[in-house]
Amino acid sequence: MALPASRTYIDVHILQTVPPANLNRDDQGNPKEAYFGGVRRSRVSSQAWKRATRTHFSERLPDQDLATRTRRIGGALAKRIASVADLNAEDANRLAGALLAPLKISAGKREGDTAYLFFYGRRQLDAVAALVKDRTAELLALDEKELTAEIEQLAVHKEFSTGHPIDVALFGRMVADIPALNVDAATQVAHALSTHAVELEFDYFTAVDDEQEKEEETGAGMIGTIGFNSATLYRYATVGLHQLVDNLTDEEAAVTAVEEFMISFARSMPSGYGNSFAHRTLPSLVAVTVRSDQPVNLVSAFEEPVTASSGIAAASARKLAREHAAAVKGWGVTPAFTALCHMFPTGDTAELLEHTFGEPLPFTELLSGLRTHLTDTLNQAAR
Template identity: 35%
Template sequence: MPDTLPPALAADLIQFHALTAFPPHNVNRDEDGRPKTCLLGGVLRGRISSQAKKRALRFAPHFPHTQRATRTRRAGLLSYRHLADAGVADLPAVWAALTVNYATGGTSTPPKKEDAEKLLGGGKKPKKGKAAADAEAPGTAEAEAAPLTRADIERALRTEQGLVISTREFTRIREAMAALAEAWHQSPATFDTVLADWVKGVCKDKLLTQADHDLDTALFGRMVATAPDFNVEAACAVGHAFTTHAFVTEGDYFSAGEELNERGDTGAAITSYAFFGGGVYYQHAVLDRGHLRETLSEGRSADEAERLTAEAVDAFLTGLLFAQPKGKRNSHASDVAASYVLVTRGGDPAMNLGLAFLDPVTRTEKEDVMQASIKRLTQFHTAARGSYDLSNAVCAFNAYPGARAGNAPAAGEVWTVEELRRFVHQGPDAGGPGA
């Protein structure tokens, strides 16, 4: 095995270890409405799921919406609606919609015209409830079938699972529907042949692509179980955030007054319980910049791929700092930013430093929980670098005044987001603390 990897294969991992203090909040709740939790070191911790964090990042205001794919069960439904609104008959419109579902990964079997006919049921649906019971009663005729409504058809056209479709892929679907609608108006007599040819081609080639990936797809990946050729391997990994200390879920009894009381009535309009918790959360994330650029290079020029890669890295960094899940946001105003972020960049293997908090931190007379967490994280990281002979460039973003020593950043530390951003984009070449 060669001593060094070729430049194209050299690892370029940007690793983030963020500490964020949340006031009373419930940004990510379980099925009972309580903040999510986990056990670590035998102690209950607050938890924010990686799915919730990634969704918050994708829909953050700074994330370019023109580079955000759509996760939906309704691609076929919208295609049917486009054709139906253009005057295309239900049978061909449904067949086209089923084809869109198949060609975007919603089903594993190419649809036939008979499948559309079966869905429509000859334009009828059996009555339910009392009508069905009456139809089965001795001496009664079969109940009249009620016509399918448009809502019934659209409901049947939703896929079982959400599909990830890029902005360009959706544009091509809309263009295809527009072309079919135009063909219908130009020659209804030959439309069946036009549609059949389109269905055949789309079922063969699909409506997805192996290029034209949006930034969020390149970052977080895409799985198409029925057509693995269109899978996209994620360029990042985002861990579940958890509190560095023991966590307690608290209940808040609340009531809302009845505002139309009459004759001196007493009592509230609403009484119930809400749940919340608070604390310092550790968040680990890893971004493979080389893999990200490789994904974004497909179907694009080198300059465009590099521009989009830088844009994706910046959106990811900004999201880690500022984008938080929005659960119960109006009840708690719990929007916060990371207070401390330890970032490394280079060829070292990815390493979650959450074990630094296997023994939960506690406040002391000299240190609050954030200060104790920062100290624990940095000490653990220093020990890991020595034990595993790690050599990544390191930058520590410190936005917590209580953890700053003196009037200037310590060695290897920055105090502004701009300096952190420069290190993340340029690494030690930025001439900053990681140089």
């Protein structure tokens, strides 16, 4: 299916305050950071939040409607074949290897592994296994050369190139060896940055040995430190509806995928040191804009860091609103749709947000309005 002529970008802007935490650690085990606007900021990588979003999908959507990313696709396919065709492991592994051979994916260091992670839909793998389900006895009777020739006639490549689940359609797939299997991502996710300067802190902890006898020894059974910080984060992502329609070849499915992404991106949280910090919070603000010109990340609102000694989230919301208003006025491009959900009480912050983004809505109503707008947009484009 060709890309629609018109471009439609759904920009998602989130402010979220996180207490002391280590959401996403660097190679030293400390929270990731970045310098922006001349000061050190807390940072959570886009990869970490995309992983959290995908994990949140799995908590809400059927497993078969989602994807898996692994080096062990050969083993996974062999298990599918063994299950549907009632084969032993040796025969299933032989057929799985033969089915994957035409893809010419580079082999990894361990036998049966690919050289890199392969992102595939679970239903896609079922479809590949189904290609040999009713022919296993015939195929296993062939020698290797004959088996290879027979497998090359099957639509393995086609099954991996169609019927993408929403996570592959949203986040894309890169297969270095086989460009034809690549899927262009419909979603871009920015690294989350604190709206203000942060300082790295350390939690010095001790653990007591419950079986330790007082008269034998004193002191802790273990000591250590964990780096942490706390921050109000600006999070941004954009979804290209036109690319999503192309990836899914279904307009209604594409609109549903946007809605599912919105829910999981807003409600997910990287799990680093979750048991130590219990850091899960809800966003204090979610704003969505639909544009036809280009995605617009509003992180420039925080190039000058927020310096409030209290009320950092509210000050950040006001700066975000002013930046959005300045961008609309300066560039003369008004979004086709804007919606807002926030948890700030009535006052200056709430009034400025409403003036800029419109009347605040419960998150479910924001999603409903977005779905209606996107559906209408696609219907108009089809006329």
